[in-house]
Amino acid sequence: DAKTTQPTSMDCAEGRAANLPCNHSTISGNEYVYWYRQIHSQGPQYIIHGLKNNETNEMASLIITEDRKSSTLILPHATLRDTAVYYCIVRGLAAAGNKLTFGGGTRVLVKP
Amino acid sequence: DVKVTQSSRYLVKRTGEKVFLECVQDMDHENMFWYRQDPGLGLRLIYFSYDVKMKEKGDIPEGYSVSREKKERFSLILESASTNQTSMYLCASSGMGESYNEQFFGPGTRLTVL
Numbered sequence: 283d284a285k286t287t288q289p290t291s292m293d294c295a296e297g298r299a300a301n302l303p304c305n306h307s308t309i310s311g312n313e314y315v316y317w318y319r320q321i322h323s324q325g326p327q328y329i330i331h332g333l334k335n336n337e338t339n340e341m342a343s344l345i346i347t348e349d350r351k352s353s354t355l356i357l358p359h360a361t362l363r364d365t366a367v368y369y370c371i372v373r374g375l376a377a378a379g380n381k382l383t384f385g386g387g388t389r390v391l392v393k394p
Numbered sequence: 395d396v397k398v399t400q401s402s403r404y405l406v407k408r409t410g411e412k413v414f415l416e417c418v419q420d421m422d423h424e425n426m427f428w429y430r431q432d433p434g435l436g437l438r439l440i441y442f443s444y445d446v447k448m449k450e451k452g453d454i455p456e457g458y459s460v461s462r463e464k465k466e467r468f469s470l471i472l473e474s475a476s477t478n479q480t481s482m483y484l485c486a487s488s489g490m491g492e493s494y495n496e497q498f499f500g501p502g503t504r505l506t507v508l
Contacts, residue, residue, distance in 0.1 A: 316495055325398075325484050325499030326437070373495050382486075382497055384437045 286370045291389040294364075300357040302388055304370030307351040313374045315346060317355045318384070319366040326369070326384070329355065360392045397421075398500040400485055406506045413472040415503050417485030425488045426468035427497065428452075428460060430481040437484065443468055475507045 287305040294300040306315065317329040330337055330344045332353070337344045343356040357364055369387040401416035419426065427442040429452075439452030441460040449460050457479060461469040468487075472479055482504050486497040 314492075314495065323502075325486070325502045326497075328496050328498060331496065371495075382437065382495065
């Protein structure tokens, strides 16, 4: 799997957009970018994924640069409940057996 | 709303006891996973299953076994619990193809072995 680099932590004001960057300069052509988050004392939660095109769902938007070496997860209107650790993962479509590997992630604190 | 449920949120057991952790998913997913999560070590895969009665070892299978008799249920068994198995245990499930990496996690079971 391609290695990812994320900032250790960031603060965000409630109601504002939160932009979470991720660098994955060694990504290969068949690898997807996945985002998960983990709220304290809960299991990880899938957010969104993409290959080349930008993606949007009810939780967030994912912007992938044209060279695919970096991406940004956007939480359009952050709420206090979005306080969590956010993980960027790069993976290919796996045959049975591969696991998700969560790196350090970005600890996001949404402040009132 | 899709759901992965785990039998207990908190569990306290004694050294040497046999421990069963149950996980049920209602998404008709083929793949199910058991992880443990420890501070500073991230998520580590214990076992996974890609079909009924099928199981594969993950990174840290020692001291654990699993059972998948029905598609929706994946059980983790600690044959003889030890204090170093005190951890948060997370179950997950996923579909096939592009959705393989969209893993849905349960709330976790925090196990303490005394």
